[in-house]
Amino acid sequence: xxxxxxxxxxxxxxxxxxxxxxxxxxxxxxxxxxxxxxxxxxxxxxxxxxxxxxxxxxxxxxxxxxxxxxxxxxxxxxxxxxxxxxxxxxxxxxxxxxxxxxxxxxxxxxxxxxxxx
Amino acid sequence: xxxxxxxxxxxxxxxxxxxxxxxxxxxxxxxxxxxxxxxxxxxxxxxxxxxxxxxxxxxxxxxxxxxxxxxxxxxxxxxxxxxxxxxxxxxxxxxxxxxxxxxxxxxxxxxxxxxxxxxxxxxxxxxxxxxxxxxxxxxxxxxxxxxxxxxxxxxxxxxxxxxxxxxxxxxxxxxxxxxxxxxxxxxxxxxxxxxxxxxxxxxxxxxxxxxxxxxxxxxxxxxxxxxxxxxxxxxxxxxxxxxxxxxxxxxxxxxxxxxxxxxxxxxxxxxxxxxxxxxxxxxxxxxxxxxxxxxxxxxxxxxxxxxxxxxxxxxxxxxxxxxxxxxxxxxxxxxxxxxxxxxxxxxxxxxxxxxxxxxxxxxxxxxxxxxxxxxxxxxxxxxxxxxxxxxxxxxxxxxxxxxxxxxxxxxxxxxxxxxxxxxxxxxxxxxxxxxxxxxxxxxxxxx
Numbered sequence: 001x002x003x004x005x006x007x008x009x010x011x012x013x014x015x016x017x018x019x020x021x022x023x024x025x026x027x028x029x030x031x032x033x034x035x036x037x038x039x040x041x042x043x044x045x046x047x048x049x050x051x052x053x054x055x056x057x058x059x060x061x062x063x064x065x066x067x068x069x070x071x072x073x074x075x076x077x078x079x080x081x082x083x084x085x086x087x088x089x090x091x092x093x094x095x096x097x098x099x100x101x102x103x104x105x106x107x108x109x110x111x112x113x114x115x116x117x
Numbered sequence: 118x119x120x121x122x123x124x125x126x127x128x129x130x131x132x133x134x135x136x137x138x139x140x141x142x143x144x145x146x147x148x149x150x151x152x153x154x155x156x157x158x159x160x161x162x163x164x165x166x167x168x169x170x171x172x173x174x175x176x177x178x179x180x181x182x183x184x185x186x187x188x189x190x191x192x193x194x195x196x197x198x199x200x201x202x203x204x205x206x207x208x209x210x211x212x213x214x215x216x217x218x219x220x221x222x223x224x225x226x227x228x229x230x231x232x233x234x235x236x237x238x239x240x241x242x243x244x245x246x247x248x249x250x251x252x253x254x255x256x257x258x259x260x261x262x263x264x265x266x267x268x269x270x271x272x273x274x275x276x277x278x279x280x281x282x283x284x285x286x287x288x289x290x291x292x293x294x295x296x297x298x299x300x301x302x303x304x305x306x307x308x309x310x311x312x313x314x315x316x317x318x319x320x321x322x323x324x325x326x327x328x329x330x331x332x333x334x335x336x337x338x339x340x341x342x343x344x345x346x347x348x349x350x351x352x353x354x355x356x357x358x359x360x361x362x363x364x365x366x367x368x369x370x371x372x373x374x375x376x377x378x379x380x381x382x383x384x385x386x387x388x389x390x391x392x393x394x395x396x397x398x399x400x401x402x403x404x405x406x407x408x409x410x411x412x413x414x415x416x417x418x419x420x421x422x423x424x425x426x427x428x429x430x431x432x433x434x435x436x437x438x439x440x441x442x443x444x445x446x447x448x449x450x451x452x453x454x455x456x457x458x459x460x461x462x463x464x465x466x467x468x469x470x471x472x473x474x475x476x477x478x479x480x481x482x483x484x485x486x487x488x489x490x491x492x493x494x495x496x497x498x499x500x501x502x503x504x505x506x507x508x509x510x511x512x513x514x515x516x517x518x519x520x521x522x523x524x525x526x527x528x529x530x531x532x533x534x535x536x537x538x539x540x541x542x543x544x545x546x547x548x549x550x551x552x553x554x555x556x557x558x559x560x561x562x563x564x
Contacts, residue, residue, distance in 0.1 A: 029448035034396045036451040113168040114137040116193040
């Protein structure tokens with residue numbers, strides 16, 4: 001569906017009603033989606049689409065490693081399980097200590113692309 | 118001239134498909150950028166594995182004058198490799214974010230390819246002659262003993278099998294703290310810009326050890342960060358003008374003559390938002406994932422999550438045209454947020470005459486809009502429609518109620534099959550569509 005951007009050429013009363021109707025129609029699916037999301041994640045950011053996303057985006061690729069923590073964690077792991085931060089993509093924080101098992105296996109891409117095959 | 122509607126005189130046909138058929142797609146094989154060069158004879162792709170593959174169009178054969186030339190592999194090379202920045206604990210992906218060709222000035226071809234941090238200028242040249250008859254070395258390269266040489270000869274150039282060589286001529290590194298999302302060659306053919314999330318730099322193609330910062334939107338206090346740069350492009354004719362788009366759905370046009378640091382825009386394009394329709398998703402779906410000037414330089418096109426908008430550079434307060442790409446996704450925003458699809462960055466492109474625009478969607482669908490007739494069409498890139506010159510059938514998504522035959526319901530769409538990258542030949546109706554690890558080439562049917 002393609003439309004030109006001109007709404008208000010119609011006479012005022014009729015135009016207003018029409019606009020309200022279409023707004024409701026438009027807003028409803030999105031509002032109900034928003035409600036769904038809030039129901040699932042009640043603590044989701046107070047500011048819609050704000051700094052959280054941007055920070056995550058800027059920090060993409062950041063991997064922190066502390067050998068002291070790592071060795072301590074390895075020693076601890078023998079006695080109890082550590083929390084695994086599987087959900088947070090890229091944001092490694094808190095108690096989660098990256099171990100070699102956690103890191104994605106990097107396959108060397110020094111192989112010719114299959115597009116050239 | 119492109120007509121996109123199914124009727125009249127115009128239909129799209131399958132031409133070629135490149136890439137492996139296997140179900141298990143290796144991450145490295147995912148195509149991340151597609152770009153025709155200025156003549157359309159060369160088509161470059163970049164992938165997540167840091168490799169570039171260039172296809173060249175075969176000359177039209179005399180036997181089949183009506184069939185368009187096929188694209189075959191011309192050159193392939195490893196452009197970028199994975200790196201690790203130990204100082205910042207940052208993993209640098211080798212994924213090629215963008216490829217931009219330089220206008221051709223001599224027999225060689227030049228392109229810029231970039232990953233998140235480093236831009237490289239590659240020279241692709243042909244070698245079809247080899248010198249033979251050296252004095253100091255044998256034909257197989259072994260050095261001859263100079264004292265054994267009793268006569269001199271002049272080496273001659275002999276023909277050899279065509280060899281296409283790619284060599285990195287410039288490496289533009291260490292200028293971006295954040296991730297590069299765009300590069301754009303200036304119309305002066307001497308400079309180009311590179312943009313990351315917060316800054317835009319201007320380079321000279323010959324100089325690698327310095328670049329000028331022309332836009333810096335990094336706030337003094339990072340807590341105050343509200344928007345990032347999502348794309349940037351140089352004006353096709355005015356070498357002093359460029360635009361950049363933001364995650365808030367705005368576009369700023371800057372004039373480099375105004376000041377050295379273009380933090381103050383010359384024009385600010387934003388469509389006023391209806392406050393009653395504001396939701397948690399509003400800002401995310403308004404984020405612009407691509408901005409492209411028309412070939413004429415009069416218009417620019419922006420792609421946000423659900424639509425494509427055409428802006429007249431002379432009018433800042435709203436776009437002149439808005440095209441809905443997949444409005445039916447509005448009722449799926451919750452799940453699209455959960456599976457991260459809402460952050461997918463779709464690109465868009467113009468045809469050579471600026472009369473039509475194209476962009477991708479999910480389920481390997483892509484959409485085309487004819488700006489003159491206002492007709493739009495949805496097509497699919499799939500191996501099922503891959504018989505040579507098979508006409509592509511228009512596809513339709515049904516949003517609710519009774520699903521007609523041949524329609525597909527919104528819930529059946531495969532959101533893993535996304536078409537993010539498409540390209541349109543600069544002069545003809547030939548298009549390249551990247552579907553994950555496969556590259557499809559379609560062209561118009563000549564009736």
